[in-house]
Amino acid sequence: MMLIRFEETGVIVEVPAAAEFQNALRSAAFDWPVSEVASGVPVSRVVPADGRYVLESPGREPVAASAVEAVCGLIVDVADAVIAEAPARLWLHCGAVEFGGRLVVFPSQSHAGKSTLTARLAAGGHTVLGDDILPLSEDDRQGVALGIAPRLRLPLPSAASAAFNRFVTENTAASDGRYLYLDADCGALAPRGTSREIGAVVLLDRREETPARFSRAGSSETLQTLIRQNFTGDDKAARQLERLHALVARLPCLKLTYSDLEDAVSLLENRFRRWPITTDDLPAGTDVSMVAPQAPVLDGFDADRPFRQAPGIELRQVEGDLFLADANGTGIYHLNAIGTCIWNLLAEPISAREAEAILCQAFPDEPAARISCDTRALFAEMNQAGFIEAAA
Template identity: 40%
Template sequence: MNRLSPKSPAGGRITLPPSVMVRFAGLSAPVIFRNARPVQEGLARVTRGWQPTPVPATAQGRVSALSEVSGAGGHYSVASPFLDEPLADLPVASATCALIADLAQGYSADRPDHLSLHCGAVRIDGRLVAFTGPARAGKSTLIARLAFEPGMAVFCDDVLPVDPQGHGVALGCAPRLRLPLPDGVSDAFRAGVKGALALRDDRYGYVVTESLAAHGQTAPLGAVVLLSREPGAPARLSRLDRARAMQTMLLQNMADMADIGTEVARIDALTRDLTCLRLVYSDLEEAVALIRRAFSGEVWPAPDCAVADDDPAPDAPPPAAAPPADLDRLWQRVPGPVLRRMGDEGFLWHPDFRGYRLNPTAIALWSVLEEPVRGTEIVGALAEAFPDTDPARIAADVARQLGAWVADELILPVSG
């Protein structure tokens, strides 16, 4: 598995100026790099098929950038219209990760008729299998492991655009693994990852293999698999009710669709012909072997692959609610996470923290917490803005949301 290095069409290394504006195939807006050559080179190593083209100096004053990457002292900041504030003081791998998120969101924004599913996906025999599930279900590790399987092509480990015809689109971005690898993975996988890490820092690394599908490749979506990692459980498959599959895909769709009716209709049509399964597993190699058996022929799942009709992994009970926050205290959000906007909603995002979804009210509350603020002040401001709502209910809602953020270490109390 050879590492990829940035190459020109003629096969030589790219010569990169200290500051440049670049367009990427499939995106309407360019990216600006200012003294950020290592990030440019890092991006070239972990992507395939983006075809960067410099924007002539005569045209640069007439365009708005999708993302700006600026370097100083070996660290980098990334700013974009999707972020409420720049991500700052990032090492190369983290800055590259932030830029990839901008490229993926820019691709989705340019295509309002596409779904944007938070999942990993591989192509097997011409069709895509999408793997999704809750945080810590092992999606990225599974996709990285499948990248070493013969006959499979990695379309994504995080975001899969799906066009109106039900075809997934590869964005050409290598899977990113949390490091170090967890205990219990096979020696062969550990050795493969070591040889395929094209860009890394102390916490994450990008795994680049020949199985990475190039940006723009498409394939029909054939199956969706809901992952459920259960300690000590043997790998097993069960059928997933289509209503549950629809619910999962609605929750995992990050695109800003025109309205909820359009989104439901799209996902309803998409799931009618999909194979919908749940995969319960503990051992990674067992899961990979079962995936190979289930998706080994024209019929999915394969007739000789055992699939239970009932669900062997009922939904876990909801986690206990965090205690409400003390509204008499001062609170402030922690540094690091930045709001990445997607229509009226958004996600708190950081290279080390991705996927905390916020509705419009939570976005307003998060914005207020940029500076230290007392919970009672927030309640008072909201009571003025919504005079028809019971102040006691507002206070309870604010205390509950602040309490949840305290539990997730997104805000901290401030002395004063």
């Protein structure tokens, strides 16, 4: 076992000296140098166990895994620790690929194919700054490469081209049959510290059997997505909201709906072949709420008790939706049109039952039972989050 520190940070981990594990770690952090240290408190430990490796870290259930899987978890722990060291910086969970000198970022969305698309763009000669975590510059205008290789889930999509399959096979640095890290020698991975101006945000919407197409992504949906994919360690939610809103306001935001990887790449290369780009020719996309509310505890909630807005709440209104953030650190909260109406009613003391009656008159086509349930749930949730307070 050995203690190593990731350079330019204070992050220390304890790992096996075994060649298999060290090769997987060098493949993942291909341009993030590490140095052995004599002492220190590790944020995580990887322990060999009968030919497997167990990652031991706070909040994680120890499970025997392959060297590649253990490294995957270790890199996440290292990234979390580095983010905590730089709380004033924005960190986005996204892919980041260069087109004509600027970055197009793909915020991570479940099963959207972000890493596979990123690798396919690398196969086409585009420089990749990352496929998972992207720190932004101090002014939030540039993305910066960490020196971590893209990680692909296997098998590749059945419709992946022969050329792409060959590229992946010839440029595998480490693999366990379930995951693989691309080799830095593929010539498409940006060295650590490489920075490029962010030119656009593209939300990915992968579906079955649908033609590849672009649409304009709504500012509200884009902001919701970035809020969910923001790893920033800063506990000032209001400041995070302000910065992310400014990012969305100045960048073209698109949605790429696709099923075929090659068609998606062709659209991206055509759209971003030169800067600046325009989205005037694109249809408006359907703005979908991406921030699902947490299930509140309704047991014992008093629908007749009056509440009002808590003081100090920061507001941003985007395309009819309202975003709330507490300057003291409460998480960012998204309200749709009806939720915004409820928030406005809470400018004066009002109970959930009184709000229900007003909303039933304002939205006569909505079932009264649904309005009642949603209103009480929203009151309870905002009360738990500290956005509203009981009134006399």
